[in-house]
Amino acid sequence: MRRHLIKRETDLQIISEWIENGDSVLDIGCGRGILLEHLIRTRAVRALGVDTDLSKVGSCLKRSVPVYHGDAEALLREFPDQSFDWVVLSRTIQELRNPGSLISQAIRVAENVAVGFVNQGFWLNRWSTLLTGSRPTNDVFPLTWDEGHPYNPVTISGFEAFARRKEIHLANAVFLKGDWQTRTSRMPNLRAGYALYHIRQES
Amino acid sequence: MIDPPTESTETEPGEIGLVQWKDFTWEHPFLFESGDSIPGLTLRYETYGRLNEARDNALLICHALSGDHHCAGIHSLSDRKAGWWNNIIGPGKPFDTNRYFVVCSNCLGGCQGSSGPKSLNPETGKPYNLDFPLVSIRDMVRAQHLLLTEGLGIRSLAAAIGGSMGGMQVLQWGIEFPEFVRKLIPMATTARQNAQAIAFNEVGRLAIMQDPEWSEGAYEVGRGPDVGLAVARMMAHITYLSDAGLEEKFGRDKVRRTHARSQFDAEFQVESYLRYQGQSFISRFDANSYLYLTKALDRFDLFGESGRLEDQLQRIEARSLVIAFKSDWLFPPAQNRTIVHALLRCGRHASFAELDTALGHDSFLVHAPELYRLVSCFLEA
Numbered sequence: 001m002r003r004h005l006i007k008r009e010t011d012l013q014i015i016s017e018w019i020e021n022g023d024s025v026l027d028i029g030c031g032r033g034i035l036l037e038h039l040i041r042t043r044a045v046r047a048l049g050v051d052t053d054l055s056k057v058g059s060c061l062k063r064s065v066p067v068y069h070g071d072a073e074a075l076l077r078e079f080p081d082q083s084f085d086w087v088v089l090s091r092t093i094q095e096l097r098n099p100g101s102l103i104s105q106a107i108r109v110a111e112n113v114a115v116g117f118v119n120q121g122f123w124l125n126r127w128s129t130l131l132t133g134s135r136p137t138n139d140v141f142p143l144t145w146d147e148g149h150p151y152n153p154v155t156i157s158g159f160e161a162f163a164r165r166k167e168i169h170l171a172n173a174v175f176l177k178g179d180w181q182t183r184t185s186r187m188p189n190l191r192a193g194y195a196l197y198h199i200r201q202e203s
Numbered sequence: 204m205i206d207p208p209t210e211s212t213e214t215e216p217g218e219i220g221l222v223q224w225k226d227f228t229w230e231h232p233f234l235f236e237s238g239d240s241i242p243g244l245t246l247r248y249e250t251y252g253r254l255n256e257a258r259d260n261a262l263l264i265c266h267a268l269s270g271d272h273h274c275a276g277i278h279s280l281s282d283r284k285a286g287w288w289n290n291i292i293g294p295g296k297p298f299d300t301n302r303y304f305v306v307c308s309n310c311l312g313g314c315q316g317s318s319g320p321k322s323l324n325p326e327t328g329k330p331y332n333l334d335f336p337l338v339s340i341r342d343m344v345r346a347q348h349l350l351l352t353e354g355l356g357i358r359s360l361a362a363a364i365g366g367s368m369g370g371m372q373v374l375q376w377g378i379e380f381p382e383f384v385r386k387l388i389p390m391a392t393t394a395r396q397n398a399q400a401i402a403f404n405e406v407g408r409l410a411i412m413q414d415p416e417w418s419e420g421a422y423e424v425g426r427g428p429d430v431g432l433a434v435a436r437m438m439a440h441i442t443y444l445s446d447a448g449l450e451e452k453f454g455r456d457k458v459r460r461t462h463a464r465s466q467f468d469a470e471f472q473v474e475s476y477l478r479y480q481g482q483s484f485i486s487r488f489d490a491n492s493y494l495y496l497t498k499a500l501d502r503f504d505l506f507g508e509s510g511r512l513e514d515q516l517q518r519i520e521a522r523s524l525v526i527a528f529k530s531d532w533l534f535p536p537a538q539n540r541t542i543v544h545a546l547l548r549c550g551r552h553a554s555f556a557e558l559d560t561a562l563g564h565d566s567f568l569v570h571a572p573e574l575y576r577l578v579s580c581f582l583e584a
Contacts (some may be wrong), residue, residue: 024550048547054573057556061524062580068543068555078544 010180011090012038014052014196015114019043020171023085024052026110028072028102029092033060037196040065073098076105084110091140093117094151100162101195105199121155124178139174156189163199172198216295222276222286224249226316227308227354230412233346239336242325246350248272248308251292252300258358262298263347263384264288264307265365265372268496269436269488271315271407275300288311290570297582301362310372311336311346312496314489318346321424321489332420333386340368341505344375348383362386362582363521366367366567367534368496371503374542377519378505387519388578391569392524393514393538394505394545400533407435411490420491432490433481440480445530445563449473485561512545522552524581526574528566529559554581 008024012035023045029102030049033056039045041162048059049067060067066076087110095097096143106113118140119125128136135153137144156175175192178186184191227246234240249272254261266287272476274312275292277285292298292305309317320335326476336342351357362375370392377387393400414431416422419465441449453473460470469475505515523546527539546553556577560566567574 027260038414046550054556054558058576058580060572061554061577062584064584066522066552066554067556068547068554070540075544079548083548 010176011026011035011116011196014114014174015039015090016042018112018114018198019086021047022046024048024083025086025088026084027088027090028106029057029089029095030056030060032056033063033065033067035088035090036060036065037063039083051140053177055170061151069190073102073105076102076109079144081108082111085112086110087114090116090160091118094154096151099152099154100166103162103168103199104166106143111200112171113199114196115159115199116194117154119158119175119192119195120153121157122178122193123190124193125153156192156195159195159197163197167202169200169202170197171200210525217293217530218285219251219276219289219293219300221280222249222251222273222278224272224278224316228352229346229349229353233349235342236339237337240430241318241331241336243324244311244318244346244349246308246318246346246354247315248306248354249274249276249286250307250352250355251275251305252303254304254355254357258356259361261351261355261357261360262303262305263351263360263363263376264292264298264305265343265347265363265369265376266307266310267365267367267369268439268500268570269484270369272307272309272315272317273315275305287568290568291575291578296366298364306351306355306357308347308350310343310368312343312469312492312497312499314492319489320420320491320495329426332491337494337502338499340371340375340499342381343499344372344379347376348380360384360583362388364388364390364578365392366390367392367564368500370534372498374505374516374519375503377521377523381518381520384521386582387521387523388526389523389542391528391531391534391539391564392525392542393534394516394542395503396501396534397538400442401501403439403533404501406496407439408497409439410434410438411494414490415489420494422490427485428490429485432485432488432493433478435493436478436484436488437477437481440477441503442533443563443565445532445561447530447564451561452476490555512541513549516542516545516551517549519546519549519551522554522581524554524556524577526567526577527555527557528562528564529557531560531564531566533564 021043025045027049030051033049036047036049050072057067057069087106125136139197174196175184175188178193180194230243232240233244273286275286294301308314312319312381324331329461365373370389373387373389376384411428411431416426417428418527427559456472458475523541525539526538543553543555
């Protein structure tokens with residue numbers, strides 16, 4: 001199995017463990033609908049994906065995954081509080097223009113929010129930037145600055161500082177090493193390649 | 204030596220070819236939403252493909268204001284143009300006649316063979332004209348339901364599909380007969396018209412009604428308010444296009460002036476094009492039908508008295524795919540999104556896609572591979 005496929009699996013498995021049968025799940029930046037298709041099949045969730053890429057929207061439709069083509073934050077504003085059990089932001093926040101505001105909307109419309117991101121604080125990513133001066137390229141972000149999406153380098157410590165500032169409750173966190181499979185908990189900002197949080201509105 | 208030619212394994216989507224319309228007659232009274240009724244009705248329709256044994260593989264195509272039942276194929280070998288949605292309907296095309304039984308009928312109130320204001324009133328032996336009951340989108344849908352169930356013996360629809368006024372019918376289908384239709388594809392449509400769309404319709408109606416030939420709708424067949432109807436069509440046609448689309452097609456190109464009789468003859472290509480649109484419309488459309496159908500559009504309002512779109516849309520059980528076109532300024536993407544937002548708030552299985560085409564409201568009618576892919580994916584799933 002190619003490495004990026006293993007990585008996609010990892011995210012999918014942990015999120016599936018958190019989500020319960022019959023939950024309603026909104027996946028922002030759903031891509032081709034792989035995660036939602038899996039959740040529909042294994043958890044019988046009521047799913048909705050959001051993506052800005054029309055070709056990915058077609059792929060979702062082919063999988064019978066309902067999908068909304070357009071701006072996620074504008075869509076979230078259309079829903080009353082606590083409309084979903086879960087909002088999933090899996091490797092989405094780094095590409096958003098205003099991630100803080102989207103996360104705030106997400107915890108308003110959903111009881112639970114899963115946020116997964118590549119930790120740019122991981123030592124290998126720091127090392128790469130130290131050596132080259134530019135953002136790391138690897139098989140998750142293969143494109144160089146001139147071709148790739150703009151992205152914000154999100155770190156574990158940066159994300160947790162944001163959560164404290166906004167009084168967001170961190171209900172659960174899973175940190176994975178550089179292989180994105182082995183869990184770790186010691187000095188995650190330096191040692192974890194991937195972070196997945198379950199966050200909630202502070203009650 | 205030259206390599207022998209290899210046979211291509213790719214097959215081009217095929218054409219339906221020759222088709223014939225049929226008439227469905229219902230010889231019982233039909234009660235309109237307005238409370239008025241007519242003693243019986245006729246719907247002219249065409250079908251392509253075969254109804255399966257379970258009688259559940261039908262696709263219903265709902266046409267727009269100026270459309271009709273002839274949406275694919277040709278009526279004779281000398282036809283210059285195929286049906287209005289021929290690019291999307293046929294063997295191997297997105298609305299695949301190898302798999303689906305495609306049905307399209309001229310709407311109630313129309314003028315291409317279905318009951319409408321120019322039909323004969325059996326009580327008087329004369330055309331109804333303005334005595335024809337006011338038609339609503341819901342009336343059109345209920346009449347289609349009679350055709351499908353009583354006329355064709357269809358048990359359930361695989362999907363109802365349509366753009367603009369057809370999209371309104373599609374939504375109404377989901378609301379009126381939720382257990383009968385499994386998928387809905389409304390395109391370039393709205394849950395109710397905004398003031399701008401009503402305003403354009405009103406100008407069109409006034410152009411017709413102020414034409415002295417209109418005679419309160421009692422004009423004879425073959426005569427009628429041709430000037431008014433042509434002007435109404437010319438103006439409406441502009442609303443179906445876009446600035447960029449018109450610019451690309453015509454720009455400021457001029458017509459040859461050699462035959463010009465006055466300085467106000469058509470000077471620019473776009474003028475000549477619109478005059479042609481107006482003229483060809485009067486040969487195929489009835490002015491009274493135009494009045495009735497534009498009124499049906501104006502009155503259509505799924506927000507209803509409560510002002511909550513969810514009250515109506517929550518009755519829908521079908522899966523929906525709403526498609527909007529970026530350059531559509533008659534029923535802009537935001538109005539299409541509103542429909543999806545309400546469906547999603549009701550917890551319905553609904554999807555939305557916005558296509559970046561430049562041709563305005565009529566984009567759903569043109570060759571658009573992105574549109575084909577979306578509807579194919581949605582229908583196959």
